[in-house]
Amino acid sequence: MAKIMELETAIRENVNDGDFLVMEGFTHLIPHAAAHEVIRQGYKDLTLSRMTPDMIYDQFIGMGRVKKLIFSYAGNPGVGLLLRFRDAVENQWPRALEIEEHSHAAMANAYEAGAAGLPCAVFRGYRGAGLTGVNPNIKSIECPFTGEKLAAVPALNADVAIIHAQRANKNGDVLLEGIIGVQKEAVLGAKRAVVTVEEIVDDFGDISPNAVVLPSWTINAVVVVAGGAHPSYAHGYYSRDNGFYKDWDRISRNRDVFLGWMDENVMKSGPQAFEVHVRKGPAK
Amino acid sequence: MTNITLAEIMTVTAARALKNTDVCFVGIGLPSEACNLARLTHAPEITLIYESGTIGTKPNVLPLSIGDGELCETAVANVSVPEMFRYWLQGGRITVGFLSAAQLDRFGNINTTVIGDYHNPTTRLPGGGGAPEIATSCGEIFITLKHSKRAFVDKLDFFTSIGHGDGPGHRGRLGITTKGPTRLVTDLCVMLPNPDSCEFEVVSLHPGVTREQVIEATGWPLAFARNIIETAAPTAIELAALRDLKQRTADTHAAA
Numbered sequence: 001m002a003k004i005m006e007l008e009t010a011i012r013e014n015v016n017d018g019d020f021l022v023m024e025g026f027t028h029l030i031p032h033a034a035a036h037e038v039i040r041q042g043y044k045d046l047t048l049s050r051m052t053p054d055m056i057y058d059q060f061i062g063m064g065r066v067k068k069l070i071f072s073y074a075g076n077p078g079v080g081l082l083l084r085f086r087d088a089v090e091n092q093w094p095r096a097l098e099i100e101e102h103s104h105a106a107m108a109n110a111y112e113a114g115a116a117g118l119p120c121a122v123f124r125g126y127r128g129a130g131l132t133g134v135n136p137n138i139k140s141i142e143c144p145f146t147g148e149k150l151a152a153v154p155a156l157n158a159d160v161a162i163i164h165a166q167r168a169n170k171n172g173d174v175l176l177e178g179i180i181g182v183q184k185e186a187v188l189g190a191k192r193a194v195v196t197v198e199e200i201v202d203d204f205g206d207i208s209p210n211a212v213v214l215p216s217w218t219i220n221a222v223v224v225v226a227g228g229a230h231p232s233y234a235h236g237y238y239s240r241d242n243g244f245y246k247d248w249d250r251i252s253r254n255r256d257v258f259l260g261w262m263d264e265n266v267m268k269s270g271p272q273a274f275e276v277h278v279r280k281g282p283a284k
Numbered sequence: 285m286t287n288i289t290l291a292e293i294m295t296v297t298a299a300r301a302l303k304n305t306d307v308c309f310v311g312i313g314l315p316s317e318a319c320n321l322a323r324l325t326h327a328p329e330i331t332l333i334y335e336s337g338t339i340g341t342k343p344n345v346l347p348l349s350i351g352d353g354e355l356c357e358t359a360v361a362n363v364s365v366p367e368m369f370r371y372w373l374q375g376g377r378i379t380v381g382f383l384s385a386a387q388l389d390r391f392g393n394i395n396t397t398v399i400g401d402y403h404n405p406t407t408r409l410p411g412g413g414g415a416p417e418i419a420t421s422c423g424e425i426f427i428t429l430k431h432s433k434r435a436f437v438d439k440l441d442f443f444t445s446i447g448h449g450d451g452p453g454h455r456g457r458l459g460i461t462t463k464g465p466t467r468l469v470t471d472l473c474v475m476l477p478n479p480d481s482c483e484f485e486v487v488s489l490h491p492g493v494t495r496e497q498v499i500e501a502t503g504w505p506l507a508f509a510r511n512i513i514e515t516a517a518p519t520a521i522e523l524a525a526l527r528d529l530k531q532r533t534a535d536t537h538a539a540a
Contacts, residue, residue, distance in 0.1 A: 026336050026365055027351025051365070052413075075410030078312065078348035082410065089408040101397075104335060105369040105417040112366040124374050127458045128446030129416040134402050149459060179336045179351045182365045235353055242348050242537055 002172030002219040010221035020047040022158040026181030031164040033228035058084040064094040083252040113155035114189025125151040161190035172216035178235030196225040227274035290471040296518040298469040307331040315382035345533040381422030392447025392465030395440040412444040419445035424463040431470040431501040448482035
């Protein structure tokens with residue numbers, strides 16, 4: 001059963017140095033507040049996977065906390081390149097970064113295989129793609145029935161999945177709505193899961209019986225962090241702060257500006273700083 | 285309408301390639317602009333799909349990211365990302381994939397991964413995202429990209445996703461059964477693959493554009509079809525729809 005607790009405790013009880021962490025959210029519901037807590041607590045030598053490692057992974061990388069990154073699109077969505085990631089790959093700053101690069105289809109299939117308890121994902125992909133020549137974890141397998149050659153990649157099973165969702169009920173069951181990405185697969189494929197939510201309600205009320213609900217017993221910790229996805233968004237609570245994504249391009253361009261921003265807004269801050277964003281925008 | 289720009293001609297011409305019956309996998313940026321213009325003009329019933337899992341979406345303004353809230357709110361259905369790539373893309377439900385690129389070669393192969401060596405790049409770009417499988421699973425591929433020597437290169441630095449590979453038969457040898465790139469719209473011209481060589485050649489020049497201009501902006505020895513025509517200029521209706529869409533988009537994102 002999920003325990004409802006404070007963010008500081010939830011991260012301390014579930015994350016260790018050297019862990020394989022997955023923080024997912026496909027442009028929506030990205031767990032920024034929880035990621036900041038992981039950075040604040042100083043965990044290092046992490047392996048991180050994420051289909052679209054945007055701003056939060058740029059922050060982990062720039063702070064030197066990442067040993068290996070597994071990903072399929074490392075950009076700042078709608079803005080441009082991911083500059084701390086670039087600095088790490090091009091100049092090994094602040095440390096060398098090992099990368100395992102895939103396509104979106106491969107990552108999505110690998111998370112699903114992880115949730116399904118399979119050792120690998122099999123799909124029709126990577127035909128004629130250059131990644132097959134640089135990523136030894138892309139292999140192929142022959143269909144035993146038709147002989148068709150298919151792509152295979154290892155399943156993704158993290159030590160800890162960290163996601164953000166709209167609501168939990170008092171029992172610790174979690175509801176996700178809108179663009180749901182790969183969060184369900186990431187949680188069910190991980191050993192432990194921490195979920196931050198906008199609010200805890202008595203019950204979910206009038207929702208579709210097919211709504212995405214992760215039962216309490218699939219999650220270790222549930223934490224209320226209002227605004228915890230900012231500058232990403234929470235459907236029904238606040239909209240995407242596009243201006244901040246543009247600002248990130250400026251902040252992350254220079255190493256010292258970046259480190260100064262991290263010190264002020266992450267290292268010396270806390271989850272309560274996210275609350276202000278809830279009131280900022282209309283529900284969308 | 286006055287002062288029509290080449291960028292507007294590019295978007296309108298790219299939009300015209302889409303049919304009302306198409307199911308289109310939409311890339312962000314120029315493709316998204318062209319696809320939504322098609323929906324707002326001659327193809328109101330077109331199904332637009334963004335890889336965030338939004339199927340049949342009808343945004344009022346252009347999204348900044350592939351997962352903006354409006355895409356979800358105006359969609360017929362929203363599915364998970366694994367379902368999007370497995371059932372809808374790999375399942376063969378998409379008729380057209382609409383892509384852009386950082387680098388493109390004469391066979392419509394695309395690089396969005398690195399400039400320089402993969403392991404020691406001069407510029408690390410975002411990477412392929414959905415492109416490697418979009419390029420092989422969609423019925424056909426349209427590409428839209430601004431013409432420049434930097435983008436239209438003789439040899440790609442990295443092979444992110446396949447177009448026609450090294451020429452005729454390459455896709456087939458890899459077991460790919462879809463058509464690949466069938467149309468390329470730039471801000472100077474329209475190019476189609478030559479049926480024999482699979483190499484993109486110019487078939488129409490946008491109004492006011494010369495052959496020399498296109499040759500100058502292309503990094504490979506450019507081929508021209510036998511009969512070059514002038515691209516039909518945007519109509520007043522197309523241009524008004526595009527300008528309204530861009531104005532609404534600018535107003536909305538400035539207010540956010």
